[in-house]
Amino acid sequence: MKHRIVVLGAGYAGAFSAGVLARRLHSDDFEITVVNAEPDFAERLRNHQLAAGRQLRRRPLTEVFAGTGIQLRVAQVTGVDVEHRTVTITDGADIDSLAYDTLLYALGSTADVHSVAGVAEHAFHVASRPAALRLRARLAELGANGQVLVVGGNLTAIEAATEIAEAHPDLRVGLVTRGELGGWLSSTARRHLFEAFDRFAITVHEHTTIARVDAAGAVAADGTAFAADATVWAAGFAVPAIAATSGLAVRPDGRITVDRQMRSVSHPDVYVAGDSAFVIGDNGLPLPMSCASAGFTSMQATATIIGDRTGRKVSTTSLSYVGNHISLGRKDAIFQVVDDDARSKSWALRGRAAARLKAAILGVNPWSLRHPTFGMPSRRYRASTDRPHAVVAT
Numbered sequence: 001m002k003h004r005i006v007v008l009g010a011g012y013a014g015a016f017s018a019g020v021l022a023r024r025l026h027s028d029d030f031e032i033t034v035v036n037a038e039p040d041f042a043e044r045l046r047n048h049q050l051a052a053g054r055q056l057r058r059r060p061l062t063e064v065f066a067g068t069g070i071q072l073r074v075a076q077v078t079g080v081d082v083e084h085r086t087v088t089i090t091d092g093a094d095i096d097s098l099a100y101d102t103l104l105y106a107l108g109s110t111a112d113v114h115s116v117a118g119v120a121e122h123a124f125h126v127a128s129r130p131a132a133l134r135l136r137a138r139l140a141e142l143g144a145n146g147q148v149l150v151v152g153g154n155l156t157a158i159e160a161a162t163e164i165a166e167a168h169p170d171l172r173v174g175l176v177t178r179g180e181l182g183g184w185l186s187s188t189a190r191r192h193l194f195e196a197f198d199r200f201a202i203t204v205h206e207h208t209t210i211a212r213v214d215a216a217g218a219v220a221a222d223g224t225a226f227a228a229d230a231t232v233w234a235a236g237f238a239v240p241a242i243a244a245t246s247g248l249a250v251r252p253d254g255r256i257t258v259d260r261q262m263r264s265v266s267h268p269d270v271y272v273a274g275d276s277a278f279v280i281g282d283n284g285l286p287l288p289m290s291c292a293s294a295g296f297t298s299m300q301a302t303a304t305i306i307g308d309r310t311g312r313k314v315s316t317t318s319l320s321y322v323g324n325h326i327s328l329g330r331k332d333a334i335f336q337v338v339d340d341d342a343r344s345k346s347w348a349l350r351g352r353a354a355a356r357l358k359a360a361i362l363g364v365n366p367w368s369l370r371h372p373t374f375g376m377p378s379r380r381y382r383a384s385t386d387r388p389h390a391v392v393a394t
């Protein structure tokens, strides 16, 4: 019987990892199944573009995985039984159970819509493709002078506010944040950010905590009301509760605690990559949820699975945090580099050059999913239970 590897989620982490495993492990010994809620690869990095009304190319997962032997199940994961090594999935009509020998958990994150009253009922967000499409439809309904309020002061809020303001210059866009807008940026980068907000005529309210969202907009803790036809919640990500309810060791925020090799500390046959993982990076600090972290953690998780399952030495890959790349509409951006303590360096790439670099990175991402070994010659390894340490070149 083949060793069954089940990958949960086909975002940046899951799709990349599945592709690597399919190219590195021998198909006579290993069977790889990917479960994802949607049939297309969700390019989350472009969700704010989608919400603002841009046309994006569909990327069916069947194309991403073509020729790899990966079996795709388009279904919702509803539970993981870590004792019996099964995953419960549903396609809406039927419930099914998938048995695994090795599990790679990469269900990512979504918007945190449950921490503040009314958000789940009344606010929009851009953390998933369906949610971005709902916001897109709402923005299209609004007439001139319609009011959009973005809540949050971090990367997603900045990208959403600027993208919407650029694509819909007839709308009035405001942003409310508990702290400072882009407060972690270097002073040069922050100045650039505020110039962009001025150019787009986005009004900014800092040091304002939203306590409630309703159909009319948002209300701050001090009672100030912000009228809005669409409130966009971009005040943090949350991970699915599936890991916590399955009995895996998780942090208070639900992220799965893993060791340096991306194995669950409670269930070492469960590996984790992407936003769902809580892992300490090479700088001694937790890696932030980000596409870059999804890449690093996927590389480590797949290296560990390959080592553990084939009897080879587990290679250590980098778990780095180099900075953030923030788009400010289609023609402007900031690439803020950080130091070893995750503090912004004084230098940041700004303007069109940063926007072009970001566009190039976004363009390479889908390519790397089709070519996860980056063109390096593939050697497929046999399972160690059959032939320990044996390597078969293909």
Ligand SMILES: Cc1cc2nc3c(=O)[nH]c(=O)nc-3n(C[C@H](O)[C@H](O)[C@H](O)COP(=O)(O)OP(=O)(O)OC[C@H]3O[C@@H](n4cnc5c(N)ncnc54)[C@H](O)[C@@H]3O)c2cc1C
Pocket (backbone or CB within 6 Å): 008, 009, 010, 011, 012, 013, 014, 035, 036, 037, 038, 042, 044, 045, 046, 047, 048, 075, 076, 077, 078, 106, 107, 108, 109, 126, 127, 128, 155, 156, 159, 240, 273, 274, 275, 276, 289, 290, 291, 292, 293, 294, 325, 326, 327
């Ligand atoms: C608008 C926006 C812009 C961003 N820009 C940047 C950026 O510029 N740089 C950066 O580094 N990061 C950025 N991020 C963050 C980045 O998108 C995430 O950190 C990254 O997508 C995490 O990858 P992942 O594979 O862990 O999760 P995801 O990309 O979220 O993938 C998870 C996958 O699992 C599926 N899934 C989830 N739950 C279930 C379930 N129960 N059953 C079945 N399938 C399920 C989802 O459909 C999805 O396909 C941005 C995020 C947003 C929302």
